[in-house]
Amino acid sequence: xxxxxxxxxGLPASRRLEGIMCRFAGGATLPVGFILISLGILEIxxxxxxxxxxxxxxxxxxxxxxxxxxxxxxxxxALTVSxxxxxxxxxxxxxxxxxxxxxxxxxxxxMFAPLFVVLQIxxxxALAPLFVVWFGxxxxxxxxxxxxxxxxxxxxxxxxxFEETSADAVRLCSALRASRWQTLIHVKLPMALPQLxxxxxxxxxxxxxxxxxxxxxxxxAGIGWYIVRAAALSQTANILAxxxxxxxxxxxxxxxxxxxxxxxxxxxxx
Amino acid sequence: xxxxxxxxxxxxxxPDGKAVEALHNVxxxxxxGEFVSIxxxxxxxxxxxxxxxxxxxxxxxxxLMIAGxxxxxxxxxxGIMFQDPTLLPWKxxxxxxxxxxxxxxIPIEPVRQRAHAxxxxxxxxxFEEHRPHQLSGGMRQRVSICRALVNDPSILLMDExxxxxxxxxxxxxxxLLLDLWQQQLARTALFITHSIREAVLLSDRILVMTKRPxxxxxxxxxxxxxxxxxxxxxxxxxxxxxxxxxxxxxxxxVG
Amino acid sequence: xxxRSSRAQRILLPLLNCICIVLLWQYAVTHRWISxxxxxxxxxxxxxxxxxxxxxxxHILATAYATLLTFLLSSVCGIFLGALLMHWRAxxxxxxxxxVMFQLxxxxALAPLFVVWFGxxxxxxLSFAGFISFFPIVLxxxxxxxxxxxxxxxLCRSMRASPVQIFWQVRLPxxxxxxxxxxxxxxTLAITGVIVSEFVTVQSGLGYIIVFASSNLQIDLMFAAxxxxxxxxxMFYGAVLLLERIILMRLGAPVTGALSRPGEAVP
Numbered sequence: 157x158x159x160x161x162x163x164x165x166g167l168p169a170s171r172r173l174e175g176i177m178c179r180f181a182g183g184a185t186l187p188v189g190f191i192l193i194s195l196g197i198l199e200i201x202x203x204x205x206x207x208x209x210x211x212x213x214x215x216x217x218x219x220x221x222x223x224x225x226x227x228x229x230x231x232x233x234a235l236t237v238s239x240x241x242x243x244x245x246x247x248x249x250x251x252x253x254x255x256x257x258x259x260x261x262x263x264x265x266x267m268f269a270p271l272f273v274v275l276q277i278x279x280x281x282a283l284a285p286l287f288v289v290w291f292g293x294x295x296x297x298x299x300x301x302x303x304x305x306x307x308x309x310x311x312x313x314x315x316x317x318f319e320e321t322s323a324d325a326v327r328l329c330s331a332l333r334a335s336r337w338q339t340l341i342h343v344k345l346p347m348a349l350p351q352l353x354x355x356x357x358x359x360x361x362x363x364x365x366x367x368x369x370x371x372x373x374x375x376x377a378g379i380g381w382y383i384v385r386a387a388a389l390s391q392t393a394n395i396l397a398x399x400x401x402x403x404x405x406x407x408x409x410x411x412x413x414x415x416x417x418x419x420x421x422x423x424x425x426x
Numbered sequence: 427x428x429x430x431x432x433x434x435x436x437x438x439x440x441p442d443g444k445a446v447e448a449l450h451n452v453x454x455x456x457x458x459g460e461f462v463s464i465x466x467x468x469x470x471x472x473x474x475x476x477x478x479x480x481x482x483x484x485x486x487x488x489x490l491m492i493a494g495x496x497x498x499x500x501x502x503x504x505g506i507m508f509q510d511p512t513l514l515p516w517k518x519x520x521x522x523x524x525x526x527x528x529x530x531x532i533p534i535e536p537v538r539q540r541a542h543a544x545x546x547x548x549x550x551x552x553f554e555e556h557r558p559h560q561l562s563g564g565m566r567q568r569v570s571i572c573r574a575l576v577n578d579p580s581i582l583l584m585d586e587x588x589x590x591x592x593x594x595x596x597x598x599x600x601x602l603l604l605d606l607w608q609q610q611l612a613r614t615a616l617f618i619t620h621s622i623r624e625a626v627l628l629s630d631r632i633l634v635m636t637k638r639p640x641x642x643x644x645x646x647x648x649x650x651x652x653x654x655x656x657x658x659x660x661x662x663x664x665x666x667x668x669x670x671x672x673x674x675x676x677x678x679x680v681g
Numbered sequence: 682x683x684x685r686s687s688r689a690q691r692i693l694l695p696l697l698n699c700i701c702i703v704l705l706w707q708y709a710v711t712h713r714w715i716s717x718x719x720x721x722x723x724x725x726x727x728x729x730x731x732x733x734x735x736x737x738x739x740h741i742l743a744t745a746y747a748t749l750l751t752f753l754l755s756s757v758c759g760i761f762l763g764a765l766l767m768h769w770r771a772x773x774x775x776x777x778x779x780x781v782m783f784q785l786x787x788x789x790a791l792a793p794l795f796v797v798w799f800g801x802x803x804x805x806x807l808s809f810a811g812f813i814s815f816f817p818i819v820l821x822x823x824x825x826x827x828x829x830x831x832x833x834x835x836l837c838r839s840m841r842a843s844p845v846q847i848f849w850q851v852r853l854p855x856x857x858x859x860x861x862x863x864x865x866x867x868x869t870l871a872i873t874g875v876i877v878s879e880f881v882t883v884q885s886g887l888g889y890i891i892v893f894a895s896s897n898l899q900i901d902l903m904f905a906a907x908x909x910x911x912x913x914x915x916m917f918y919g920a921v922l923l924l925e926r927i928i929l930m931r932l933g934a935p936v937t938g939a940l941s942r943p944g945e946a947v948p
Contacts, residue, residue, distance in 0.1 A: 190776065271699060277869075403785075
């Protein structure tokens, strides 16, 4: 009670300092601090405990591995990520095309849409070896597997976007005697873009999973192959270094999609 | 010679087996150049009737004739306004107004002149390049009016266009619509509302509709001469007519 | 003008379509339009599935068991951690960004790492699958618990309800839709994680059978195993949907459509 009374008419100094710190750091100090402290603790633990490096490489060792293998890591990561980007573009094209067909033809929608719903649930991840059987160990099998995994969220996003167009807007188009194609191009497609981007972001993650998993199953290059080889040689630090590089590249792609979303949103909806 | 004529119109919805009769034996006749309001409680099927006139709802039974021809589908000479302005958020105000012309694939330039003139007459000339999200609700409905009028329609259909606005804006919009309509004559208008005062101020005739299964029970002529001014709403005759309509609606409710 | 489709039409059309596709598929492979080394004919795959059922059974059970266990562990831990993060502000501020970061990482790339750590056994499979399926559940639980309508919270505070009461009576019921969507993602990731780890450990389970069959070009066996994987996937996902429906009905909330939200895609 008395503490509250003393704070009336001016915050105590400690509170003011906290306020300044919070505003300055923009709320980032705590999480960043947590990460740095955790890394520090891990480093100390790794050096003091006699845990074999195979199980538990210290952050310092991972950093070393990262620096030493940087050229190889970047080479393989670039290979993988270029496949991811191509897969993403193909998924977008296929997903939007199929969603368009569903929107334009009610019969096809009724015949095929439930099938796609079921296909969406099935763990398509199990198909990775099948794509290797079909296309061999090269990039083609990874690409097609990634497209197979990642085109569903885009299809779902595009369909949801098309269907969510307000009933009044559709009625307006009907009253103006717009053709189905006109309604799609002028109204449904622009309105579907936000949902499409949601699907595209999920799709990016799935493309990465698809390509990397394809490389696990069978490959002779790429970050997935690199990780499998490092695991076979028990080079745990290299595995973690590879993961860091993959994550950075992955975030880059994801960031570009997110940036695209913001740009489109700003241009279209202000 | 009636311009819009309904004979024994019936609308039955069948959501999975249970038939619901929304409209039952609706008869009405609207002359060319008349402004007719349909007044009735919420959910009674007024919008359904309007949608039929727009060609957006199938007629279960009866005959609907427009300009002497039976109604078969959406016509090119109808302007329509909904309760929601339904502006496309990524288009500018003027592009939204031009939307019907683009859909109809007619040459844009002559229509553009008309669009500018319309936006002028509703006071939005300095907002032409704005986006809908930058406008207030009343302003958006004004854009919606311009869009409905841009193709010079012979019929104007309005489904409770001002219900979502606050009372003050609503009054302003009533005055605006009154002015607009009185300037551009020989246009037939069908206006749905559940505000008695709005109906009396704007219309030549008021059709009172009952609850579901809805039918038209009263056909009341509004005796005030045109051009009208907003001060009319403060007069004795006006309020007396409103009172009469109110008791009519209450009676049809009970009955 | 709008036409109304009957319920029968909505079920019959896709069903007939499916049957046609299966028949066409069978015909195409039998008559060598498509090589039997690429696609197994559906009826042949079914025959193999039946004849080698006793060989497949332990692997089917292994995969199913691993999936179930993973899901139970990650959902319990995930929901608990989500609730903890909700109520312990400092912990949340520190940990939440790391959680989001971990969620974005392509964790699938870590499958070999778990093998290095735990060896070629069930533990490494469970821990990997648990690791990847746990994050969406935590994040969804947290999001759900924080999504309570602030007006309702004000009402509770005005009635001087305790935090425990608020949690059980208000926050948790409001959080159910988001928690359920997290569980759906968690379930699909559990299956994914188990199968990927079976690919990598190549020891037991349907993932192992698929890799084994593909390397021996036994396409019939591969498709039989794929069929079983699909069945398990559908069953488990269906179970989560059923759970969602039951809970939502008990809470008296409207039950929306099961799928077609982009965020619930299954890898």
